[in-house]
Amino acid sequence: MIETAALEERIRAGIPDATHVQVVDLRGGDHFQATVVAPSFAGMTRVAQHQSVYRALGELMGGPVHALAIATHTPESWARVLK
Amino acid sequence: MDEATREQIQTLIDTNPIVVFMKGNKNFPKCGFSATVVEVMKRVAVDYQDVNILEHPDLREGLKEFSSWPTFPQIYISGKFIGGCDILRDMFTSGELEPLVREAVAK
Numbered sequence: 387m388i389e390t391a392a393l394e395e396r397i398r399a400g401i402p403d404a405t406h407v408q409v410v411d412l413r414g415g416d417h418f419q420a421t422v423v424a425p426s427f428a429g430m431t432r433v434a435q436h437q438s439v440y441r442a443l444g445e446l447m448g449g450p451v452h453a454l455a456i457a458t459h460t461p462e463s464w465a466r467v468l469k
Numbered sequence: 470m471d472e473a474t475r476e477q478i479q480t481l482i483d484t485n486p487i488v489v490f491m492k493g494n495k496n497f498p499k500c501g502f503s504a505t506v507v508e509v510m511k512r513v514a515v516d517y518q519d520v521n522i523l524e525h526p527d528l529r530e531g532l533k534e535f536s537s538w539p540t541f542p543q544i545y546i547s548g549k550f551i552g553g554c555d556i557l558r559d560m561f562t563s564g565e566l567e568p569l570v571r572e573a574v575a576k
Contacts (some may be wrong), residue, residue, distance in 0.1 A: 432556050433550060433551065436552060437538065438553075440537070440538060448539050453502070455555055
């Protein structure tokens with residue numbers, strides 16, 4: 387079982403400009419939800435944004451992480467979510 | 470991934486307007502995320518090619534690299550990788566999906 391903090395650390399390392407990274411355990415330590423906010427997501431398709439989160443997690447995907455729901459935002463779209 | 474697997478994936482996405490690589494098939498999805506994709510495709514009412522990756526371990530491994538995407542389902546429309554369950558559902562909700570699939574099957 388992997389800690390959400392370890393996943394957050396990996397995402398921060400892989401997406402250095404991320405301003406907000408939050409990982410929530412959805413079910414028993416192998417299904418997670420990740421929310422990532424980064425200025426570098428601007429101009430990227432959703433697929434490319436999610437691919438960069440997967441890339442950051444690397445071998446953890448399919449290993450300790452069975453499933454990951456991903457929400458990616460730019461700081462602008464995140465501000466709208468928080469409203 | 471070996472060359473034969475790469476070619477097999479390329480042929481599948483080139484010769485079918487819409488391909489869903491999933492766990493199980495469209496009649497019997499074997500995972501909640503794959504079932505969601507089947508449900509979304511029912512709502513937009515288009516036919517598509519389903520590929521059960523549980524029966525094709527070579528495709529299953531190859532697709533992770535091919536799509537730079539570690540999980541299933543994976544959806545391709547007009548040869549282009551769309552993403553997984555979450556993105557497809559969001560595109561359905563936002564209304565982006567319907568014109569995209571109509572255009573794909575009309576070709």
